Structure formats: C-alpha cells, structure tokens
Amino acid sequence: MTTSTNDARPDHRPMTAPILVTGVAGFIGHATAHRLLARGERVIGIDTVNDYYDPALKRARLATFDGRNSFEFHHGDVADAALVARLVVDHGVTRVVHLAAQAGVRYSIDNPFAYQHSNLLGHLSVMEACRHAAGFEHLVYASSSSVYGDRAINADGFREDDAAVSPVSLYAATKRSCELMSASYASLYALPQTGLRFFTVYGPWGRPDMAYFSFTRRILAGEPIEVFGEGRMARDFTYIDDIVDGIVGALDRPPAGKDHRILNIGDSHPVELMTMIATLEAALGHPAVKVMRPMQQGDVTATYANIDRLHALTGYAPKVRLDEGLRRFAEWYRSYHDAG
DSSP: OEEEOOOOOTTOOOOOOOEEEETTTSHHHHHHHHHHHHTTOOEEEEEOOOSSSOHHHHHHHHHTTTTOTTEEEEEOOTTOHHHHHHHHHHTTOOEEEEOOOOOOSTHHHHOHHHHIIIIIIHHHHHHHHHHTSTTOOEEEEEEEGGGGOSOOOOTTOBOTTSOOOOOSSHHHHHHHHHHHHHHHHHHHHOOOEEEEEEOOEESTTOOTTSHHHHHHHHHHTTOOEEEGGGGOOEEOOEEHHHHHHHHHHHHTSOOGGGOEEEEEESOSOOEEHHHHHHHHHHHHTOOOOEEEOOOOTTOOSBOOBOOHHHHHHHOOOOOOOHHHHHHHHHHHHHHHHHHO
C-alpha cells in the first residue's frame, strides 16, 4: 500500500532528494519524520505496522501525516531487501534514517527469531540498498544503550569507547551486531554511517510496552503496578523532542571520510525508577499501588549517557526535564484516549 501527498511546498524551494525513514509508524520514526517535513524535506516512510503492540496506535501515528506535504508511505518490511532497494533507487534517496527494529528486552526471551529477522536482516537490507545508491550521503541508524550491558557506571556516564562486549539480552546483542556490521560496510564500501545509542526515550505517542506508559494505564485504571528490580534501577530518561534534535543534528553532519561512528544520545541525567514513579504520580494526580518484583532476565541496573561527542558535533543539549516531559505525556495520554 502506498499513500502520498503532493502539495507544493509553501516556501516554493526546489525539491531535494527525499529522506527514507524506516519504522515511520513507530514512536521515534513518527516524530523524526514530522521534524524533517516541518523543515521542508521530502520523506518516504516504510513500516510493517506489526502487532508487537497495538497496531491502532501505529495507524493513529500514520494518520497524523494525512495532508502533509511531501510525505509518502509504503507498507512493507525492511528485511525485504528488494523492496528497500527499490525505494532507495527509484526515489533517488541519498540519506536514510533507519529506525525500524524489533524492540523490547523481555520480548526477546520468548521470540528470538523476530530479532534475527527485523534487526539483523533488516539492517543488512538497508545497508545494501544504501551502498548501491548513486551519490549516497549518510545512513543514520538506531542502536541502543543496552549494548553496554549491566556494568558499573563511570562518574561521567557511559562513553562510546567503553567496552560493549557483554550484552545481557538478545536485543542488545543484535544492536551491537548491527554496529559491527556497519563498521564493516564503512570499511569495505566507504558507506558513511552514524549509529545512535538511544537511552530510554519517552513522551507523547510513545510505546505502550515502556514502563512509564504501562504504569500510566494501570494507575489511571486503579490497578497495581509491578516495580521490577525492587525500585533500585535507574534510567537516563530522554524526551522525544530532544532525541529528534540529536537525530537530525547527526544526519546533517555525515562523518568525514565516509566513515562509521557511534554516538550516545540521551539526557545525561539518570533517574531512579522510584523517582520516575513519584514524578508520574504527580503528573497524573493519582497515587500508584506498587508491587515490588525482582530484576527481570535481560534487564540492566542503570543507564547513563555521556553525550560529550554528540554535543561537540551538533551542539546537542537536552532541554526537557522529566517532570515537564511526563506532564506533556500525561496530557497527550488523556487526550488520545478521550478521542478514542
């Protein structure tokens, strides 16, 4: 299925080569595509709209593109190498933001082959399309903070040159594998690439499997929430608008010499899970009934991004703190469900 909008740009600038955004019905892909459209880019989006979580939310995200200038959607699988190659070649794509992946640490315990298909084969398909594209400029792809494993945190956070050799989940292992595959393709084919290690992205239009989202549903329904790690875990919660700032900033600055680089992208302010819950309770105006649970298989104790490299490259500086971000999410959550 393909849908498109073909209205003239309001500023009448000449069309440039479109940007391919994979996973465009997903949380980060949806927000990134909107940012690119807002600054006058043409965007081609691809997504399978699978049922890992409620497809209705993904369709609602796609509906926000209705009537937008210069957007075209293709329903398809990034692991379909022939399809991805056609999209890149037929549209003259020279920049790609590859965000499609099978997400989730716990889901990987019972569904390992979903990660082989979407993360490994999907990443390979995208790289192959890019390396055969004429005049290709830059592939930016999603990695994950989970590649650092469960380790002690440096005083200034996880750094990109810290060892990433002990993943504690299959999801993390596939993300690290994608980084190694990209390093190989940069070396073999001079394919310019940037891997972004995301740290716990949250905000409006987010993923229902994330803790803050599932907690919100349960708190408002008067149901207890399960607090894994007995509340001792900490995460570097990063608001979606700040994440998109980093993605677009990196996209605009390809690595010199058609190289491959890795950059952290986070808030650089880790927050304990119990503090996040208290902040969410305040945003919702409702207390949570908490049930303490032990750490789950594949989880890590804490994450903390050192963002010096991304800041030096792009001026990246997160602006939205957790209390404001969760307030905005709570407003969106209520409006989304009231509308439904």
